[in-house]
Amino acid sequence: MSVKSGSLYSTIPRLERIPFLIHGFGARLWKEDDYKNRPEWKDFKLVLLNQIHSNIIQVIDNVPEEKLKGDAAITGLPFLLLIIKTADCLPALIVDEPQKVIAAVHCGWRGTSKRVIKKVIQNMKNHYGSDPALLLVALGPCIGRECYEVGEDVYKSFKQEGLSTEFFRNHPLRRQKYLFDLKGANLSQMVSEGVEEKNIFSVEICTHCHESLPSFRRDKDKAGRTLSFIGMSS
Numbered sequence: 353m354s355v356k357s358g359s360l361y362s363t364i365p366r367l368e369r370i371p372f373l374i375h376g377f378g379a380r381l382w383k384e385d386d387y388k389n390r391p392e393w394k395d396f397k398l399v400l401l402n403q404i405h406s407n408i409i410q411v412i413d414n415v416p417e418e419k420l421k422g423d424a425a426i427t428g429l430p431f432l433l434l435i436i437k438t439a440d441c442l443p444a445l446i447v448d449e450p451q452k453v454i455a456a457v458h459c460g461w462r463g464t465s466k467r468v469i470k471k472v473i474q475n476m477k478n479h480y481g482s483d484p485a486l487l488l489v490a491l492g493p494c495i496g497r498e499c500y501e502v503g504e505d506v507y508k509s510f511k512q513e514g515l516s517t518e519f520f521r522n523h524p525l526r527r528q529k530y531l532f533d534l535k536g537a538n539l540s541q542m543v544s545e546g547v548e549e550k551n552i553f554s555v556e557i558c559t560h561c562h563e564s565l566p567s568f569r570r571d572k573d574k575a576g577r578t579l580s581f582i583g584m585s586s
């Protein structure tokens with residue numbers, strides 16, 4: 353799938369078919385106020401996280417009064433819009449259609465090295481009784497594996513955490529640099545928890561290459577953020 357120029361957010365067709373679900377990955381012009389300006393979403397409360405590149409997961413059983421700290425949120429409550437902000441990091445939206453449970457996850461290299469998405473799947477299993485084989489996952493735009501240059505520190509932290517380094521390739525031109533496949537590393541963590549590859553859908557766009565998407569590596573402090581969102585209407 354692709355982001356058409358001028359469109360405000362992109363969606364995954366398989367998830368669009370779920371009647372109670374809304375979701376999307378915002379383009380550069382999509383802002384927080386845009387949720388409030390849509391009459392059909394007026395009943396939704398926005399849940400934004402204070403993201404810290406951790407593996408802290410907020411399981412939301414009561415409507416939160418204040419901003420929560422962490423890099424993933426899971427809920428079975430309707431009318432909450434879970435929002436993740438990224439610029440090159442990978443946003444992941446997860447839905448358990450039979451149990452009516454949703455999750456939004458921020459996966460940067462740090463969170464990935466701390467297995468944040470693996471923990472989310474485990475949490476959905478333990479807390480909500482989700483069957484991983486039935487989970488549907490939407491992976492949003494992130495920096496692609498041809499563009500994501502990282503240093504020795506990133507490679508070493510994966511090794512220290514006992515994670516496979518198969519998602520690192522030696523940089524073809526630069527010594528002691530690697531190209532890291534962020535999406536591949538997260539996909540592998542989910543599959544190891546029982547998520548089926550056929551149920552993982554991906555927006556195959558590199559934020560670094562695609563001008564309509566925020567990229568921290570390309571634009572630094574001017575990058576803005578992609579807002580990814582998921583919510584249930586009943």
Ligand SMILES: [Zn+2]
Nearest residue numbers: 499558560561
């Ligand atoms: Zn790229």
